[in-house]
Amino acid sequence: MKRAILDVIKKYETIIIHRHVRPDPDAYGSQMGLAAILKGNFPEKQVLCAGTGEPSLDFLGKVDAIADDVYKEALVIVCDTANTERIDDARYAFGKELVKIDHHPNEDAYGDYIWVDTNASSCSEMIVAFVEEFPKELALNEAAARLFYAGIVGDTGRFLFPNTTPTTLRYAADLVTFPFDRTEIFTKMYETPMNAVKLSGYILQHFQMSKNGAAYMYINQEMLQKFDVTPRDASQLVNRIDSVIGIKAWILFVEDGETIRARLRSKGPVINGLAKEYRGGGHPLASGATLESESEIPEMVAKLEVLCK
Structure with missing residues (x-):
């Protein structure tokens, strides 16, 4: 499949790369890192990145403004996105051919070319x-190495999560041979606004945990307003109790x-099946879901128990 994807990339003059909504570092890293690879190795091609920009990730790069008619003769590649509902910018369907590159379970097998590797720590690693x-046909460059490194660091939790394999570390070692500023990446990725730090303290004081090790915390609109924190910033605090x-x-x-929004994490129990019950999905130990009302929280917590x- 990797050979087929490279061959189809070579066929097209215009390539548009998408990723998922509410992007994280791996979404940006895989999308923009692939763009940097293609620009570096095929300078004659037009390579664009689609989607809504995320200000907290502007230090990694920015998306492009793309006119509708550009899609007509373009190859579209979607990175790090398990299902079509989560693809940022529905125009991904306007391209001539579609490639899916992802490391989540392949429950929505969209695309003309599908490469899924659930053993990979991240799409950036892939x-x-x-x-x-x-x-002999592709070469890494510094811009791409920086982006892939950020993506791997993000999805492995700074190499602390169990999805970090010997292969992950070998690739990371290859990437850091380039002279990008690793300290800047760690600083930008993990710096936290003061109000979010205060919310973090509130979470540590008020989260609930059963004797079986099932824990939860609910941040409602009133609490977001009290701490002046966005839902995205609050969601980033999911690992504060790990x-x-x-x-x-x-x-x-x-x-x-x-x-x-429900963000699920685990140190053992497989949780992506639970996430799928609530309009979500993801990895066995890290998943997300969407609840339609507050009344679903107790039943989801009971199932986690x-x-x-």
Whole structure:
């Protein structure tokens, strides 16, 4: 499949790369890192990045303004996105052919070319593997290495999560041979506004955990306003309770407009099946879901309790 994807890339003069809504560093890293690879190795091609910009990730790069008619003769590549509902910018369907590159379970097999590797730590890791598969046709460059490194760091939790494999570390070692500023990446990715730090303290004081190690916290609109924190910033605090002794799995619920975002994390129990029950999905130990009302929170927590027990 990697060979087929490279061959179809070579066929097109225009390539538009998408990723998922509410992007994280791996979404940006894989999307913009792939763009940097293609620009570096095929300077004659027009390579564009689609989607809504995320200000907190502007230090990695910015998306392009793309006219509708550009899609007509373009190859579209979607990175780090498990299902079509989560693709940022529905115009991905306007392209001539579609490629899916992802590391989430392949429950929505969209695209003309599908490359999914659930063993990879991140989509960024997959694209590093893609480049290194064809050393005579593709070469890494500093801009791409910086982006892929940020993506891998983000999805492995600074190499602390169990999805960090020997392969992950080998690729990371290859990337850091380039002289980009790693300190800047860590600083920008993990710096936290003062109001979010205060909310973090509130979470540490008020989260609930059962004797079986199932924990949860609900941040409603009133709390967001009290701490002057956006739903996105609140959601970034999901791992603040991961070091609590006895914790097995947990959910951070954050009210976001008409819905409630649920971010699930685990140290063992498989949680992506639970996330799927609530209009979500993801990895066995890190998933997301969307609740339609506050009344769904107790039943979801009860199901988490069963998984932990």
